[in-house]
Amino acid sequence: MRAIAIAVLWGLTLVPAPAFMAFAAAQAAEPGRTPLPAIAIEKPGQCVEPKDVMRRDHMKLLKHQRDKTLHQGIRTKPHSLNECISCHASQKTGSVTGAGGFCQSCHDYAAVKLDCWDCHQPKPGQKTAAGVKP
Amino acid sequence: MSGDMNRRGFIAAGAALAGLTLAPGIRLIEIASAKPDNEPVTSKVRWGLLIDTTRCQSGCTECVAACGKENGLGEVKKPRTDAQWIRKIDLKELKTGRAVSLPMMCQHCANPPCVDVCPTGASFKRADGIVLVDRHICIGCRYCMMACPYKARSFVHEPHSDQNPEVPRGQGCVEGCTLCVHRVDRGGAPACVEACAAAGHNAMLFGDLNDPESAIAKRIREVKTTQVRADLKLDLGVRYEGI
Ligand code: SF4
Ligand code: SF4
Numbered sequence: 001m002r003a004i005a006i007a008v009l010w011g012l013t014l015v016p017a018p019a020f021m022a023f024a025a026a027q028a029a030e031p032g033r034t035p036l037p038a039i040a041i042e043k044p045g046q047c048v049e050p051k052d053v054m055r056r057d058h059m060k061l062l063k064h065q066r067d068k069t070l071h072q073g074i075r076t077k078p079h080s081l082n083e084c085i086s087c088h089a090s091q092k093t094g095s096v097t098g099a100g101g102f103c104q105s106c107h108d109y110a111a112v113k114l115d116c117w118d119c120h121q122p123k124p125g126q127k128t129a130a131g132v133k134p
Numbered sequence: 135m136s137g138d139m140n141r142r143g144f145i146a147a148g149a150a151l152a153g154l155t156l157a158p159g160i161r162l163i164e165i166a167s168a169k170p171d172n173e174p175v176t177s178k179v180r181w182g183l184l185i186d187t188t189r190c191q192s193g194c195t196e197c198v199a200a201c202g203k204e205n206g207l208g209e210v211k212k213p214r215t216d217a218q219w220i221r222k223i224d225l226k227e228l229k230t231g232r233a234v235s236l237p238m239m240c241q242h243c244a245n246p247p248c249v250d251v252c253p254t255g256a257s258f259k260r261a262d263g264i265v266l267v268d269r270h271i272c273i274g275c276r277y278c279m280m281a282c283p284y285k286a287r288s289f290v291h292e293p294h295s296d297q298n299p300e301v302p303r304g305q306g307c308v309e310g311c312t313l314c315v316h317r318v319d320r321g322g323a324p325a326c327v328e329a330c331a332a333a334g335h336n337a338m339l340f341g342d343l344n345d346p347e348s349a350i351a352k353r354i355r356e357v358k359t360t361q362v363r364a365d366l367k368l369d370l371g372v373r374y375e376g377i
Contacts, residue, residue, distance in 0.1 A: 070268055072174035073260065073319045082299050119269055119304035121297045 037109035038100050042091050048078040058084075081116065086124035097122040168321030180244075180263040180371065181313055182343035183327070184350050184359060185236055187376040189337035190330075192235035195222055197338065200329030201239075204314060205301045210292040217288035217303075219311040220326055225377065234377055237326065237338070240265060240286035240311035241362065242371030248278035248287065248310075256307075263343075263371050264315050269307040278308055283363055286310045313340075313371075343371065 047054055049061070065079040077083045088102040089095055096103040097117055107114045116122075169175065201220045202208045208216055220239040226232070246265050249257045256272035259265045267278075267287075279287045287310040294304050300316040303309055314324035327338040341350035353359075359373040 066270065068174075070266065070270075071258065071260065073169070073262070073315070074174055075171045075316075075319055077171075085299070118293070119297065119302040119307070121299040121302070123299075125299060 035109065037106040039105060040090065040100065040102065041088075043087055045087075047087075048083075081120060082124070085122060089122075089124050094124075095122045169319065171319075175260055175262040175319070177261045177263075178344060180343045181242070181318060182263070182341065182350055182371040182373065183242075183313070183324070184339040184353055185372065185374050186337045186339070187234040187236045187374055189335050190235050190237065191335055191337075192224055192233065194235075194333065194335065196329040196333040196335070197237045197326035198222055200325040201311075204298065204317075204325035205312075206294070206296060206298045206303065209294055209296055212292065215289075215291045217290055217309060219286075219288070219309070236374060236377065238284060238286075238362075239326075239372065240282075240313075241284055241368070242311075242313060244369035244371070246368065247281040247283065251277045251281040253277065260315075264313050264318070265310075266312055266315065267307060267309055269302065269304070269309070272307040274306045274308060276308055282310075283366055283368070 049057075054061075061079045062081055062084075065076075066081070068074040069080070085096050090098075090101060093101065095101055097114075098104060101122070103114060103116075103122070198220050205219060207219060210216055220237050222235060223238050224233060224235045226234075242259075242263055242265050244259075244263065246257070246259055248265065249259055251257075253275060254271050254273055256268045256270075257265070257278050258268060274289065276289055279285075279289060287308050289308050290303060290305050292305055297303055301312075314322070314326075317324065323340045324338075327340045330336065330338045339350050339353060341348040343351055343354075345351055346355075353375075354373060357375055359375045360377050361368075361370040361373055362377075364370075
């Protein structure tokens with residue numbers, strides 16, 4: 001009698017169980033379902049700080065450097081926005097913005113608006129007689 | 135120039151060269167101006183500019199063009215609202231007919247009214263006397279434009295996209311002559327000064343007013359120079375000769 005009750009309960013739960021499992025399997029097999037930022041590191045090498053520090057605190061480092069540069073004339077290279085750009089600009093577009101751009105892909109993903117480029121040049125480059133050449 | 139020559143050496147060599155080509159005692163680039171990248175500017179230095187109106191040519195706009203190129207001005211081509219960091223002015227004394235031509239830009243006041251009125255702290259004076267706008271803080275209220283006796287500042291009305299990487303600038307902020315601070319910090323001279331010398335006029339002299347041995351300090355000790363609207367007692371960094 002007790003065995004029958006367990007069998008009935010099992011029978012009841014058995015039907016939805018495979019359906020759920022199939023769903024989970026489909027999710028695992030379909031990586032495109034969850035959007036992820038495309039972080040293209042075109043120039044592999046040592047960043048100025050470890051990766052986890054950069055991911056969490058790059059904005060603090062940049063802000064600190066910007067104040068030192070503008071107000072005190074300290075123009076050291078690590079943590080300078082122009083140095084970030086010169087290393088991380090896409091070789092295709094020459095920029096850190098635009099679709100897939102190093103800065104923009106993450107910021108789009110995190111929905112954090114980037115207003116650096118209202119004033120700063122997102123392309124590395126040397127100024128030439130004809131203007132900025134990427 | 136050999137490839138392994140360090141920057142300081144290069145600057146010193148450049149200064150020596152300039153010393154040969156200009157009038158005695160007048161050097162384009164001061165050797166003492168090269169500061170290590172990691173050191174803050176100090177008030178030991180006070181950057182200044184001396185403009186010799188007897189050499190400045192009417193009709194010549196080399197300095198204005200050089201400023202535009204260096205700082206990425208004039209991208210929008212709307213003359214009524216385009217930023218002007220430096221402009222040429224022709225003056226004539228009506229009675230005698232004596233005419234002079236001169237470039238006018240931010241005078242880098244020691245007591246700058248633009249800094250006094252700025253409600254945000256965006257307008258500020260660096261320790262070495264260069265007056266700048268921190269665009270990260272500026273809200274574009276334009277109080278400083280009203281306060282400046284020299285009309286030295288401009289509001290940026292349009293979005294920009296082809297900035298010089300070293301001169302970030304964009305819509306919604308006020309800006310003015312920076313004395314090419316990005317060049318000065320590397321031991322260079324402002325673009326206008328170089329352009330004026332390259333055009334053979336040598337009407338602009340840049341240097342450290344606090345260093346008694348600098349060409350500019352020697353010159354202002356020797357000849358009579360004028361601060362425009364000296365009655366305002368702003369202690370200007372830019373002086374004029376021959377007006
Ligand atoms: S000239 Fe005008 S903008 Fe320049 S420091 Fe003086 S008040 Fe400020
Ligand atoms: S426009 Fe900007 S720099 Fe000028 S007074 Fe207003 S906040 Fe200050």
